[in-house]
Amino acid sequence: MTAPRVERPGLFYPKLPATWWLRNANYFRFMLRELSSVFIALFLVVFLVQLHRLSQGPGAYAAYLETLRAPGWIIFHVVALAFALYHSVTWFNLTGVVQVVRLGERQVPPRLVAGASFALWAVVSVVLLWFLLRG
Amino acid sequence: MTEETMTLEVTRYRPGHDREPRTQSFTVPYRTDWVVLDALNHIKDRIDGTLSYRWSCRMGVCGSCGMMVNGVPKLTCAAFLRDYRPGPIRVEPLANFPVIRDLVIALDDFMEKLRRVKPWIIRAVEKPVSDGEYLQTPAQLDAYKQFSMCINCMLCYAACPVYGLEPAFLGPAAIALAYRYNLDSRDEGYRLREPVLSEAVGVWECTFVGECSVVCPKGVDPAAAIQRSKLAGATDWLLSMIMPWAGRR
Amino acid sequence: MPGDDGYQHDLLVIGGGGAGLRAAIAAAEESNRLSIAVLSKVYPMRSHTVSAEGGTAAVMRENDSLDTHAKDTIFGSDFLADQDVVEVFVKEAPGEVIQLEHWGCPWSRDPDGRVSVRPFGGMTVNRTLYAADKTGFHMLHALFQTSLKYEKITRYDEWFATSLLIEDGKVCGVTALNLHDGQMRPIVAKAVIMCTGGAGRIFPFTTNAAIKTGDGMALAYRAGVALKDMEFVQYHPTGLPGTGILITEAARGEGGHLKNKDGYRYLQDYGLGPPTDTPVHRKMELGPRDILSRCHIQEHQKGRTFDGPYGHYVHLDLRHLGEKLIDKNLPFVRELARNYVGIDPVHEPIPVRPVVHYMMGGISTDITGKTSLNGLYAAGEAACVSINGANRLGSNSLTELLVFGARAGRAAARHALERPALRSNPLAQLASDERRRLDQRFLRADGREKIADIREEMQKALESGCGIYRDRATMEGACQTLRKLRERFAHISLADKDAVFNTELIAALELECTLDVAETVARSALAREESRGSHTRTDFPKRDDARFLKHSLAYQTPDGPRIEYLPVTITRWPPEERKY
Numbered sequence: 027m028t029a030p031r032v033e034r035p036g037l038f039y040p041k042l043p044a045t046w047w048l049r050n051a052n053y054f055r056f057m058l059r060e061l062s063s064v065f066i067a068l069f070l071v072v073f074l075v076q077l078h079r080l081s082q083g084p085g086a087y088a089a090y091l092e093t094l095r096a097p098g099w100i101i102f103h104v105v106a107l108a109f110a111l112y113h114s115v116t117w118f119n120l121t122g123v124v125q126v127v128r129l130g131e132r133q134v135p136p137r138l139v140a141g142a143s144f145a146l147w148a149v150v151s152v153v154l155l156w157f158l159l160r161g
Numbered sequence: 162m163t164e165e166t167m168t169l170e171v172t173r174y175r176p177g178h179d180r181e182p183r184t185q186s187f188t189v190p191y192r193t194d195w196v197v198l199d200a201l202n203h204i205k206d207r208i209d210g211t212l213s214y215r216w217s218c219r220m221g222v223c224g225s226c227g228m229m230v231n232g233v234p235k236l237t238c239a240a241f242l243r244d245y246r247p248g249p250i251r252v253e254p255l256a257n258f259p260v261i262r263d264l265v266i267a268l269d270d271f272m273e274k275l276r277r278v279k280p281w282i283i284r285a286v287e288k289p290v291s292d293g294e295y296l297q298t299p300a301q302l303d304a305y306k307q308f309s310m311c312i313n314c315m316l317c318y319a320a321c322p323v324y325g326l327e328p329a330f331l332g333p334a335a336i337a338l339a340y341r342y343n344l345d346s347r348d349e350g351y352r353l354r355e356p357v358l359s360e361a362v363g364v365w366e367c368t369f370v371g372e373c374s375v376v377c378p379k380g381v382d383p384a385a386a387i388q389r390s391k392l393a394g395a396t397d398w399l400l401s402m403i404m405p406w407a408g409r410r
Numbered sequence: 411m412p413g414d415d416g417y418q419h420d421l422l423v424i425g426g427g428g429a430g431l432r433a434a435i436a437a438a439e440e441s442n443r444l445s446i447a448v449l450s451k452v453y454p455m456r457s458h459t460v461s462a463e464g465g466t467a468a469v470m471r472e473n474d475s476l477d478t479h480a481k482d483t484i485f486g487s488d489f490l491a492d493q494d495v496v497e498v499f500v501k502e503a504p505g506e507v508i509q510l511e512h513w514g515c516p517w518s519r520d521p522d523g524r525v526s527v528r529p530f531g532g533m534t535v536n537r538t539l540y541a542a543d544k545t546g547f548h549m550l551h552a553l554f555q556t557s558l559k560y561e562k563i564t565r566y567d568e569w570f571a572t573s574l575l576i577e578d579g580k581v582c583g584v585t586a587l588n589l590h591d592g593q594m595r596p597i598v599a600k601a602v603i604m605c606t607g608g609a610g611r612i613f614p615f616t617t618n619a620a621i622k623t624g625d626g627m628a629l630a631y632r633a634g635v636a637l638k639d640m641e642f643v644q645y646h647p648t649g650l651p652g653t654g655i656l657i658t659e660a661a662r663g664e665g666g667h668l669k670n671k672d673g674y675r676y677l678q679d680y681g682l683g684p685p686t687d688t689p690v691h692r693k694m695e696l697g698p699r700d701i702l703s704r705c706h707i708q709e710h711q712k713g714r715t716f717d718g719p720y721g722h723y724v725h726l727d728l729r730h731l732g733e734k735l736i737d738k739n740l741p742f743v744r745e746l747a748r749n750y751v752g753i754d755p756v757h758e759p760i761p762v763r764p765v766v767h768y769m770m771g772g773i774s775t776d777i778t779g780k781t782s783l784n785g786l787y788a789a790g791e792a793a794c795v796s797i798n799g800a801n802r803l804g805s806n807s808l809t810e811l812l813v814f815g816a817r818a819g820r821a822a823a824r825h826a827l828e829r830p831a832l833r834s835n836p837l838a839q840l841a842s843d844e845r846r847r848l849d850q851r852f853l854r855a856d857g858r859e860k861i862a863d864i865r866e867e868m869q870k871a872l873e874s875g876c877g878i879y880r881d882r883a884t885m886e887g888a889c890q891t892l893r894k895l896r897e898r899f900a901h902i903s904l905a906d907k908d909a910v911f912n913t914e915l916i917a918a919l920e921l922e923c924t925l926d927v928a929e930t931v932a933r934s935a936l937a938r939e940e941s942r943g944s945h946t947r948t949d950f951p952k953r954d955d956a957r958f959l960k961h962s963l964a965y966q967t968p969d970g971p972r973i974e975y976l977p978v979t980i981t982r983w984p985p986e987e988r989k990y
């Protein structure tokens with residue numbers, strides 16, 4: 027990608043240790059967020075397989091659902107959900123930072139912007155749930 | 162009466178003598194109104210004249226005295242001994258930078274990046290001085306003011322693991338300054354800075370760790386500048402895809 | 411960084427502060443044929459200009475006029491400013507601050523979008539532009555960032571100039587030490603501009619940054635150039651006890667009050683009244699700095715100041731201004747007070763006391779920045795072009811950097827264009843001589859004097875001899891101490907013999923400079939037997955125009971400075987009694 031930097035003699039070039047992300051809570055949270063994508067990706071694979079089984083007919087689908095009832099799978103889903111929530115929360119927190127909203131002369135405080143995003147998220151989730159559970 | 166003291170564990174590195182940095186301990190008097198920099202000055206004046214570090218204004222505005230204090234990037238002229246009681250305090254050169262000697266890091270890389278983002282007012286046509294100032298309302302000033310507060314202290318680079326892993330990354334302060342000029346109502350240089358910002362090692366290299374804004378002593382919030390530059394770049398790109406004919410800003 | 415062809419330029423600016431950067435840009439705009447270099451012992455944006463808080467003066471509004479600005483400046487200088495220079499200064503000031511606006515300086519604004527102006531000490535109208543209370547910071551960064559666009563400007567960052575190269579009575583560059591590798595090199599140039607700033611560090615208690623050690627003044631002085639009006643040292647009335655960190659005059663411009671330990675606005679007892687709620691130009695807290703600092707001392711003598719671990723102090727009360735105004739126009743004051751004395755000015759008064767702030771004197775130059783030495787120019791606090799006379803008005807200095815930085819840049823550029831190319835061989839010889847001098851003096855020697863000891867004693871001598879109030883006996887004492895310290899300095903010992911980033915060697919070089927400068931201050935002060943502006947003698951309490959309406963010039967001799975005098979230029983404002 028980029029040419030490696032030319033090291034000048036005499037200078038000491040520190041290397042970032044592999045455990046850098048354990049040094050401070052913020053780095054750790056950052057790593058968690060990066061890790062969350064892995065779980066979300068895994069969940070999507072599972073979900074795609076599920077769709078595939080559905081296309082193979084009710085029998086195959088029922089068998090698949092049965093497998094998913096195993097405790098291992100349930101734990102996986104709980105963990106994946108937790109990561110998805112974590113990812114979403116951090117993402118929505120960002121909206122306040124990224125999107126500057128101005129009302130006339132004044133800037134709307136980032137917290138409020140993030141708050142509004144959360145509210146919107148909650149409303150959409152409730153609507154979706156209602157839609158799903160109704161059926 | 163015995164004087165209260167505190168111990169500083171200071172990183173030493175003498176090129177030509179040391180293969181890599183080592184640590185040396187010094188005991189200094191403890192004063193409630195002393196900052197870490199006062200302790201270093203005490204060491205230099207009274208204990209070991211060979212200790213090298215940078216400082217000047219001792220009031221948090223020249224940006225010289227950044228170091229790692231107990232692992233966190235700090236301006237040592239604003240880090241009070243009393244906040245690290247009972248010690249010891251670990252004082253190291255700013256992380257992620259090559260070390261010239263002891264606590265002195267090399268800054269050339271940043272200086273080059275600073276020039277690359279063109280941190281000056283760019284205009285198609287300059288207004289002659291005799292025609293007076295460009296009018297700028299307080300609200301237009303507020304729009305970029307925060308990002309103009311950067312003292313180039315490099316604490317944000319020391320906090321940025323992305324910079325640690327990829328030294329070519331433009332980095333928080335340089336991007337914040339580019340963004341500062343992009344936001345200035347007097348400036349028309351967005352188009353010229355955009356290619357630098359959207360390079361592979363520009364804003365997209367940032368994965369939003371956010372620690373740069375946490376350590377920034379001047380409330381610049383470089384992380385926000387980076388994310389907003391991404392948004393601006395992306396919207397811009399999108400617009401150019403949908404409406405290639407529309408003049409971009 | 412320079413190429414292999416050595417370190418040759420047409421124009422060399424020593425110092426990357428406000429004056430140096432303005433000079434470099436002016437030279438670059440004067441001609442694109444010039445190769446220009448800026449050499450600085452710290453990265454330019456670390457220069458001391460960065461600390462300036464309050465503002466920069468220029469006539470911007472209809473209710474103001476060039477003549478009033480000139481008159482205020484001359485009056486403030488106690489008639490020791492050269493009036494032709496002041497007239498040029500006030501005339502070119504507005505263009506310069508607008509130029510800086512065009513270069514991106516974020517001046518504070520009025521609702522209609524014009525740059526705002528605030529009141530300042532000794533000025534009769536609001537004419538001080540500001541960028542909240544970080545004016546110098548914003549000016550310096552705007553200048554530095556703008557300078558980056560000129561490819562003709564080469565920078566030598568963290569190089570320390572140790573001497574002027576002179577051949578046949580002409581300046582040909584400097585010798586400089588590169589901190590990064592410890593090498594001494596000749597930097598050859600047809601013209602050199604000294605923009606090395608002030609020398610507040612000759613005193614123990616100062617608002618000045620560590621780098622303000624008068625290096626350029628000393629270099630010029632050693633090359634035979636006179637230092638002008640060195641006895642005039644400005645005390646700022648409001649520094650934080652202990653650290654000396656400045657609380658800007660803008661705090662009073664915005665309406666802050668000075669109160670003694672009884673909560674009384676004591677300035678009214680010294681002819682500065684009557685006290686009013688809203689600030690009145692040139693009255694009470696907006697009186698000039700020299701007078702306010704003297705009032706503090708008298709108040710102390712009457713036993714009406716507070717006593718603290720760092721000596722006596724009074725209160726600067728901002729509480730009545732309210733949090734909103736403080737946060738808008740004085741946020742840095744709030745930050746500094748909170749950090750360094752643990753006080754929130756919104757709720758408590760700030761402890762303050764007079765503190766050494768500014769050198770009115772410096773390298774003697776003419777109105778274009780030229781010195782008596784062919785090829786040498788100077789601007790900024792290092793220079794004395796004579797707009798400040800015996801007392802500088804707050805916010806005139808930043809403007810001075812711009813106006814006279816630009817003037818010196820242009821004049822030096824023209825000089826460089828006319829002068830034939832220099833041969834660098836003999837100059838390389840001069841540089842190796844300089845290297846040898848340093849080696850013998852500092853790196854091989856094994857004396858036993860410590861830098862810190864000599865520095866402390868020098869500072870103490872100046873504080874006791876050349877403080878706010880002076881008299882013959884104490885000044886003579888200071889002169890003697892300084893002579894002795896010079897002898898002791900010859901036996902200095904350095905623990906650090908390394909080449910790379912040897913800050914101890916730099917400290918020794920700086921100490922050598924401060925010793926030179928300190929001596930010129932003490933000797934010039936002793937010779938001036940009158941009281942004028944910041945120079946107040948208890949044994950000669952009156953201004954004496956018959957004998958001393960003139961500039962002092964300090965020349966180096968082996969026995970210390972020789973003092974001569976130069977008449978003051980008076981154009982339209984004949985001297986009168988200075989009363990506020």
Ligand SMILES: Cc1cc2nc3c(=O)[nH]c(=O)nc-3n(C[C@H](O)[C@H](O)[C@H](O)COP(=O)(O)OP(=O)(O)OC[C@H]3O[C@@H](n4cnc5c(N)ncnc54)[C@H](O)[C@@H]3O)c2cc1C
Binds near residue numbers: 462789807
């Ligand atoms: C705390 C404070 C607040 C102030 N506020 C105001 C204000 O509000 N308004 C106002 O008008 N004035 C103010 N002043 C005064 C004003 O800031 C200074 O007079 C001015 O900034 C000096 O600028 P300069 O360019 O001459 O020097 P500096 O900014 O001091 O720069 C000197 C330069 O010279 C270089 N240098 C020095 N020696 C060497 C050497 N040997 N070799 C190489 N390089 C060298 C340094 O690296 C530096 O780059 C204030 C001063 C202080 C201390």
Ligand code: SF4
Binds near residue numbers: 337377
């Ligand atoms: S953005 Fe903040 S931390 Fe980074 S260099 Fe600027 S002032 Fe320092």
Ligand code: FES
Binds near residue numbers: 219220221226236239
């Ligand atoms: S010494 Fe200037 S920022 Fe600390």
